[in-house]
Amino acid sequence: MNPRLQTEPGTPASTTVPQTRRSNAPSTRTVLAVFLAALAFAPMVLPEFQVTLLNYIGLYALVALGLVLLTGVGGLTSFGQAAFVGLGAYTTAVLTTATELPGWIAWAAGSPWLALLVGLVLTAVVAILIGSITLRLSGHYLPLGTIAWGISLYFLFGTMDILGGHTGMTGIPPISLFGWELDKGGEIFYLIWAFLLAAVLTTRNLLDSREGRAIRALKGGMVMAEAMGVNTSRSRMVIFVIAALLACASGWLYAHMQRFVNPTPFGLHIGIEYLFMAVVGGAGHVWGALVGAGVITVMKQWLQDLLPQLLGASGNFEVIVFGIMMVLILQRARDGIWPLLAKLVPVRAVHKQISASAEPLARRPMPAKGELILEAKNVTRKFGGLVANNNMSLEVRAGEILALIGPNGAGKSTMFNQLSGVDTPSAGEVLFRGQPVAGKDSREIARMGMSRTFQHVKLLPTMSVLDNVAIGAHMRGSRSVLPSAWRLDRAEEARLLKEAARQIERVGLGEHMFAEAGSLALGQQRILEIARALAADPCLLLLDEPAAGLRYKEKEALGDLLRRLRAEGMAILIVEHDMDFVMNLVDRVVVMEFGEKIAEGLPDEVQKNPAVLEAYLGGVE
Amino acid sequence: MNLQIAMLLGQDGMTNGAIYALLALSILLVFTVTRVLFIPQGEFVAFGALTMATLQAGHAPALVWLLALLAVIATIADLLAGRRDTGRYRFGTGQALRLGYPFVLIGLIQVLPLESLPMALQAALTLALVVPLGPLCYRLFYQPIANAPVLILLIVSVALHVAMVGVGLLIFGPEGARTQPFGEGGLELGPITLNAQTLWVLTASLALIVALYLFFERTLYGKALRATAVNRVGARLMGISPVFAGKASFFLAALIGALSGILIAPITTIYFDSGFIISLKGFVGSIIGGLASYPVAALGALLVGLIEAFSAFFASTYKEVIVFTLIIPFLLWRSLTSRHVEEEE
Numbered sequence: 001m002n003p004r005l006q007t008e009p010g011t012p013a014s015t016t017v018p019q020t021r022r023s024n025a026p027s028t029r030t031v032l033a034v035f036l037a038a039l040a041f042a043p044m045v046l047p048e049f050q051v052t053l054l055n056y057i058g059l060y061a062l063v064a065l066g067l068v069l070l071t072g073v074g075g076l077t078s079f080g081q082a083a084f085v086g087l088g089a090y091t092t093a094v095l096t097t098a099t100e101l102p103g104w105i106a107w108a109a110g111s112p113w114l115a116l117l118v119g120l121v122l123t124a125v126v127a128i129l130i131g132s133i134t135l136r137l138s139g140h141y142l143p144l145g146t147i148a149w150g151i152s153l154y155f156l157f158g159t160m161d162i163l164g165g166h167t168g169m170t171g172i173p174p175i176s177l178f179g180w181e182l183d184k185g186g187e188i189f190y191l192i193w194a195f196l197l198a199a200v201l202t203t204r205n206l207l208d209s210r211e212g213r214a215i216r217a218l219k220g221g222m223v224m225a226e227a228m229g230v231n232t233s234r235s236r237m238v239i240f241v242i243a244a245l246l247a248c249a250s251g252w253l254y255a256h257m258q259r260f261v262n263p264t265p266f267g268l269h270i271g272i273e274y275l276f277m278a279v280v281g282g283a284g285h286v287w288g289a290l291v292g293a294g295v296i297t298v299m300k301q302w303l304q305d306l307l308p309q310l311l312g313a314s315g316n317f318e319v320i321v322f323g324i325m326m327v328l329i330l331q332r333a334r335d336g337i338w339p340l341l342a343k344l345v346p347v348r349a350v351h352k353q354i355s356a357s358a359e360p361l362a363r364r365p366m367p368a369k370g371e372l373i374l375e376a377k378n379v380t381r382k383f384g385g386l387v388a389n390n391n392m393s394l395e396v397r398a399g400e401i402l403a404l405i406g407p408n409g410a411g412k413s414t415m416f417n418q419l420s421g422v423d424t425p426s427a428g429e430v431l432f433r434g435q436p437v438a439g440k441d442s443r444e445i446a447r448m449g450m451s452r453t454f455q456h457v458k459l460l461p462t463m464s465v466l467d468n469v470a471i472g473a474h475m476r477g478s479r480s481v482l483p484s485a486w487r488l489d490r491a492e493e494a495r496l497l498k499e500a501a502r503q504i505e506r507v508g509l510g511e512h513m514f515a516e517a518g519s520l521a522l523g524q525q526r527i528l529e530i531a532r533a534l535a536a537d538p539c540l541l542l543l544d545e546p547a548a549g550l551r552y553k554e555k556e557a558l559g560d561l562l563r564r565l566r567a568e569g570m571a572i573l574i575v576e577h578d579m580d581f582v583m584n585l586v587d588r589v590v591v592m593e594f595g596e597k598i599a600e601g602l603p604d605e606v607q608k609n610p611a612v613l614e615a616y617l618g619g620v621e
Numbered sequence: 622m623n624l625q626i627a628m629l630l631g632q633d634g635m636t637n638g639a640i641y642a643l644l645a646l647s648i649l650l651v652f653t654v655t656r657v658l659f660i661p662q663g664e665f666v667a668f669g670a671l672t673m674a675t676l677q678a679g680h681a682p683a684l685v686w687l688l689a690l691l692a693v694i695a696t697i698a699d700l701l702a703g704r705r706d707t708g709r710y711r712f713g714t715g716q717a718l719r720l721g722y723p724f725v726l727i728g729l730i731q732v733l734p735l736e737s738l739p740m741a742l743q744a745a746l747t748l749a750l751v752v753p754l755g756p757l758c759y760r761l762f763y764q765p766i767a768n769a770p771v772l773i774l775l776i777v778s779v780a781l782h783v784a785m786v787g788v789g790l791l792i793f794g795p796e797g798a799r800t801q802p803f804g805e806g807g808l809e810l811g812p813i814t815l816n817a818q819t820l821w822v823l824t825a826s827l828a829l830i831v832a833l834y835l836f837f838e839r840t841l842y843g844k845a846l847r848a849t850a851v852n853r854v855g856a857r858l859m860g861i862s863p864v865f866a867g868k869a870s871f872f873l874a875a876l877i878g879a880l881s882g883i884l885i886a887p888i889t890t891i892y893f894d895s896g897f898i899i900s901l902k903g904f905v906g907s908i909i910g911g912l913a914s915y916p917v918a919a920l921g922a923l924l925v926g927l928i929e930a931f932s933a934f935f936a937s938t939y940k941e942v943i944v945f946t947l948i949i950p951f952l953l954w955r956s957l958t959s960r961h962v963e964e965e966e
Contacts, residue, residue, distance in 0.1 A: 077772055079779065133952040140658055140771050141952060144908060147901065148945035159938040272779055279776060315790045323784025330777055331765045 025346045039193055043186035051185050053297065055257060058192040061293035062250040064277040065199055065286060066243030071275065072283025073207065074239045075219030076139055079271045080130075080146030083153040084123055084244045086266025088251025090157065091119035093169045093261045112175045116252045120245055127244035128237065135236045142240070150268040157263035168262025175256045188257050195253060199246055200286050202485040206242075207286075209484035209493060210477045213467055215239055217460055224458035227420075228536060229446040229475030238481055247274075269319075276326055282338030291338050296322070351514045352466060354501045358494035361476050363537050364449060366569040367433070369399035373540050373571040374450075378428035379418050381411075388414040390595045391428070396540065401562060401572040403582045403603075406592035407615055412575045413455065413544070415592065419573070420452050420542055421445045432540065447475055451538035453529035455545050455575075461518025465509060465528055468517045470500040472535030503531040508557050523550040527558065540571045547581045559585050583607065591615065628813045630930045636819045636888065637902075638926020639826035640881045644903025645910065645922040646833065647877040652912055653850035654870040656771050657763055660778040662903065663896030664785040665751060665875050669882025670891040671789070673747045674798035679736030683792045684750050689723035691757040696720045698761065719753075726750060740803065744883050748876065755875025756868040763871075764864060782897065789893035797895075800886040822884045829877065830919070846870060902929070902944060909951050921951075 043051050063081050071077040092115035095101070101109050108114040126149075134145040158166045174183035175191065182188040206212050214235045217225040222232045255261050273296065281292020303318035311317055329336060367373060374396040381389040388411045396402045406412050417423035419430055421437040430437040432450055440448075451472070459468055473496045479489035504513055507527050512520060517528060526546055533541055547555050555578070562572060562585060576582045582589065583603040591599040591606055593615040599606050606612055644662055651659040668684060675682040696716055703711040726749060738746070762781050766773060804817035837843035848856040849866040857863055878900075882891065885899070906922025925944055932943040 071772070075770070075772060077776065133949060133956050136956045137952065138771075140775060140912075141908075141955075143772075143775055144658070144904060145948065145952065148905075148948055151898075151901070152942040152945050155939070155941050269783070272783055275776065275779070311791060313791065313794070315787075315795065317787050317791060319783045320787035320791070323780040323782075323787065326780035327762050327777055327784075330769070330773055330780070334773070 025348045027348045028350070031345060031347055036197075043189045048185060051189055053301070055185055055189055055192055057290070057293045057297050058189075058196045059250045059254050059257075060274065060277055060297060061290045062192075062196050062199055062253075063247045063274045064281065064289035064293050065196070065203060066246035067275055067278035068281075068283055068286060068289045069203060069207075069215070069239045070243045071278055072285070072288070073219065074215055074236060076135075076236060076240065077143045077275060078146040078240070078243065079143055079268060079275060080150035080153075081243065081247045081274045082266045082268065082271035083146075083150040084127070084247035085251035085254065085270075086153060086157060086261075086263070087123050087126065088116075088119040088248035089255035089261045089266070090163055090169075090251075091115055091122055091248075092252050092255050093172050094162070096173055097169060097171050112173065112252070112256055116249070119248050119252055123244050123248035124241055127241045131237045131240045135240065136233055146271075147268065150271045154263055154267045157266060164262070166263060168260060170260050172255050172259045172261070174259065175253075182256070185257070188253070192253050192257070195249060196290070199249075200290070203242075204286050205487050206481065206485045209489055210470075210474060210479055210496060211235070211238070211481050211484045213463075213471050214474060216463060216467075217471060221458060221460050223442075224454065225471065225474075227442045227446055227452055227454075228471050228532065229443050230471070231443060242481075273322070276322055279326060280329060280336055282336030284335060285338040285342075287342075288336050288338035291341060292336065295337065351464075352497060354466075354497055354513075355494040356498075358491070358498040360502075361473065361495050361499045361537070364539065367398040367539055367571075369397075369569050371398045373398050373433060374419065374573065375431045376415075376419060376428070377431070379415070379425045379430060380427040381414055381418055381423065382426045388595050389418065389425070392418075392592070392595075392597055393428075394590050394597070394600070396571045396573050398539065398571045399566055399569045400588065401566055401574060401586040403586040403589045404573065404575045404592065405577070405579075405582060405589060410592040410615075411595040412592055414595075416455075416542065416544055416575050420450065446536060449537075449539040450542065451533035451536040451540070452542040453526065453533055453544055453546060457522065457525045457529060459517045459525055459528065462516055464514050465504060465512050465517050465520070466497065466500055466514060468528060469504055469531045469535050470496050472503070472532035473499050473537075476535075476537060500531075500535050503534045504528075506534070507531040507561060521549075523548075523554050526550065527554070530558075530561070534565075538570070540573070541565065543572065543574045543576075545576055546574065547576060547578045555581055626934070630934055631927065632813070632815060632819055633933075634927035634930030635923070636822045636926070637885075637929060638923035639822050640885050640899070641902045641906050641922035641925050642919040643826050643829060643877050643881050644900055645906030645918040646830070646915060647874040648900070648903050649907045649910065649912065649915060649918050650846075650850075651870045651874045652907070654846055655759075655763065655767070655774075655867050657774045658771070658778055658904075659871075659874055660775075660897075660900070660904075661758070661782040661785050662874060662878050663898070663900030664782060664789060665755065665878025665896070666882040666885065666899050667789055667793075667891055667893060667896035668751050668754070668785075669747055669879030670800065670886035670895075671793040671798055671882075671893065672750055672879075673743060673883050673886055674800050674891075675793070676735045676738070676743045676746060677800055678798075681730045681735070682750060685723060685726050685730060687788060687792065688750065688753060688757070689727065691754065691761065692719050692723050695757055695760045722753065740801070747883055748879055751879040751882075752872065752875045755871040755873075755878075758875075759867045759871040764867060767863060767867060786894050786897070789896075793893050795893065797890040797892040798886070799890045800883075802887040818887050822888075825880070825884055829880065833873075842869065898941070902926075905944065905948050908948050911955065 042054060063085060067078065067081060092112055095108050095115040095118060096110060096112055098109060105118070108118050130145055130149055134141040157163055163169065174181050175188065176182065177191065182191055207216065214225060214230040215238070217230060218232060218235055225232050277292035277296045278289055279292070280295055281290065282288025300318050303321055304316070307317040308314045372395055376392055376394050379389055379392045380387065392415055394402065394404070404412055404415060414423070418425050419437070421440055421442055424438045432445065432448055435448065437445060476499070477492050477496050479492045483489045501513060504510055507530055509524060509527060509531065512524065517525065520528060526549060530543065530546060546558060550558060559581065566572060574582065574586065586603060588601065589603050589606045590597055591612050598611045598615060599609045644666070648659055648662055651657055672682045672684055696719065699716055700710045700712065703709065758781065762777055763774065766777065802818050803821045807814045807816040808820060837847055845856065845861045846866055846869060848859065849861055849863065853863065856866070885891065902925045903922060905925050907918045909921030910918025925947060928947060929940060929944050933940045936943065
């Protein structure tokens with residue numbers, strides 16, 4: 001058993017650092033129980049000031065948690081979270097204090113709980129609007145867009161008369177829960193922390209699911225995820241909306257705790273502070289949000305007393321310290337404080353269980369042996385004046401392995417891109433099961449049953465081998481965000497993991513199932529890519545140099561695997577350099593040079609073909 | 622609204638628009654060369670304006686101490702980096718000049734009659750004080766993580782912006798300042814009178830844009846920066862140091878920022894935190910340019926200035942909101958036309 005157990009960001013195992021299993025270490029559950037007990041008694045023993053501080057920490061952590069999901073896990077960010085907090089706070093302020101409301105919204109008047117519902121819906125609508133115009137673009141458009149949003153909403157809060165302008169709105173009623181009015185700090189404390197803990201647990205559940213794998217692939221694995229059928233724009237939208245909803249809930253709680261709102265706490269500078277919390281705490285870890293919120297809140301309190309005395313002037317000088325601290329953290333310890341804390345309290349590591357009894361996933365009907373699967377007709381691809389592929393034609397049939405070979409620079413990779421739909425030919429067409437590939441995105445092509453590996457391995461190095469392969473099975477599941485968050489997806493998840501495990505065993509990586517994918521040797525990573533492609537249940541497998549970096553025995557095993565797949569009726573296309581490997585394995589060979597096909601036929605014929613010999617050996621004099 | 626008001630608003634819009642255009646260009650320059658979205662650009666505007674005001678008031682600008690502090694820290698950082706890389710401390714002429722420079726300025730400020738200096742010399746002294754902060758910022762905050770993802774660089778930018786606003790408050794205090802105009806009177810063009818400051822701003826902006834164009838088209842250093850923007854690795858293989866490219870683009874950005882501050886200070890009262898919103902309008906311009914095209918960015922920024930001026934007349938309370946919603950149609954158009962999924966750098 002590999003001692004380096006899984007340590008994906010955000011999953012339950014993230015509380016462990018890579019280390020050998022310690023049987024005397026407490027389990028995650030025990031640590032959590034101690035923490036909960038301490039929380040439950042806090043308002044009874046702590047002075048009121050400390051309870052208020054804890055309330056703020058809880059509120060801030062709720063917002064920071066959204067940013068952990070967005071920034072640390074998804075690789076996106078937002079500076080406009082404070083504006084979403086404001087949206088939640090002002091919605092409930094207006095609905096619970098207004099004396100006259102227009103008829104269409106009058107039903108929501110007077111009840112904080114209905115106001116929460118309205119606030120969440122409103123927030124979701126705004127987030128979807130902002131997301132839909134920025135999330136399809138490069139990652140830096142979202143933060144820039146949220147800066148504009150944050151500033152605009154802040155100005156609106158300050159200028160609209162119905163919202164009380166800069167003086168704000170007073171007289172917001174307390175929340176009541178089953179007739180119990182939460183009008184003291186020590187009472188709303190329980191509601192705030194219940195919200196926070198529920199959010200942390202559901203976020204953790206979400207990250208440990210089919211949707212969660214797609215979300216975790218956003219950072220550095222978008223091209224791969226799309227090729228596995230993941231809609232990355234949708235996943236980005238999901239985490240942005242979740243982050244906005246968490247912020248809105250925090251604003252709702254805030255308004256009913258303070259019983260008063262004004263624009264100040266919803267400005268852009270506070271939005272930036274929320275991001276600081278997430279980064280300082282550890283943007284990749286759900287508990288990092290809590291640590292970051294705690295550290296920043298307490299430090300701010302302390303620095304606001306200390307610095308003006310020290311500098312002899314009044315002002316918010318703590319921002320200088322926070323700014324510099326952020327830069328140092330990003331330069332020196334990009335994972336924030338949480339991993340350091342987690343090291344202090346080692347807990348028992350657990351890894352995922354593969355259920356033997358889970359029902360196998362449904363498979364697509366395989367085409368009959370010999371059926372035409374992939375056909376390239378006179379494909380030409382020009383880059384300006386350079387003709388990378390000229391009039392290339394080839395076909396791949398079910399139950400056969402075709403090799404595309406040629407010297408370096410022959411145009412094999414360009415051809416591979418045309419076949420896999422990554423690039424569009426200048427002339428000619430590629431048909432996959434009779435349908436044109438051009439104009440379809442890699443997601444649709446994946447759905448049609450084409451699955452691929454990459455010449456430069458594209459893995460998520462900090463995720464386990466199991467999780468990496470399970471991404472391949474993404475489109476064979478359907479359970480979405482809410483079922484995942486509430487653990488209603490376990491039956492399907494077990495089936496997906498069982499399928500992933502089956503493919504891992506099949507390619508011979510069984511003993512590395514729970515290792516981090518990045519810890520495998522390069523050859524094994526290539527094999528992992530094949531397992532991932534197989535988990536998608538394809539009828540055509542495109543392999544880009546699968547044997548590169550493999551040892552002799554591994555090549556033999558790979559050859560055996562491909563022969564078995566062929567026997568099952570799979571169509572396989574290999575782009576390869578390794579002649580021994582190709583010639584002993586494949587049914588037919590297409591040889592390329594200078595972008596053109598110079599030979600095609602059985603391996604033995606091609607090896608004797610004078611044009612091929614000339615291309616490879618520089619001619620026979 | 623009559624023609625006269627329209628002309629007046631148009632003149633206002635052009636003046637501010639020209640400043641935004643300069644900022645948009647420098648933001649674009651820094652982004653294409655270093656991948657840094659340079660949010661703190663606005664602080665250079667504020668620092669330029671406020672330093673000029675401090676000099677005109679006859680006070681010694683405390684900014685010079687910040688410069689000295691950063692120079693000392695940068696020198697220590699260089700020494701430590703030298704020891705890490707080569708095993709020994711290296712202290713070359715470059716380091717000596719950088720370390721000595723602020724102290725020469727401190728001496729100059731003590732000796733010179735700041736208040737009675739000609740305005741051109743005050744401006745030159747302001748630039749001498751503010752501009753070196755640019756390369757120093759690059760050295761200390763960005764160079765150690767120059768290869769980090771755009772997102773990390775952006776968060777560093779925001780952190781630096783926040784810290785610099787705090788430093789601005791410490792150095793310049795909470796009061797706003799306005800400087801003396803460069804000239805009196807104006808130019809009569811038929812029914813319109815262009816006031817002197819507008820002319821100064823427009824001429825200076827135009828001159829700077831032409832100078833930048835010549836720099837990038839005609840000089841080797843300019844071409845080196847362009848090469849870095851097109852292909853970082855390729856430029857590096859051709860012997861263009863990424864550190865040089867980074868420092869040079871930050872130098873230009875700081876120069877443009879401080880100059881914008883000097884130009885805008887006679888028109889608007891500038892506070893320690895005014896820079897942010899000014900530079901964001903430059904950002905709106907560069908976003909309209911797709912964070913890629915210089916001419917479109919400049920035109921976009923000019924448009925921002927004009928729309929701002931006219932919305933100040935029609936709906937002054939919603940002025941800022943209107944300006945920032947300008948990016949929506951552009952983003953929408955870009956979203957609808959792009960269908961490519963690519964990896965973030």
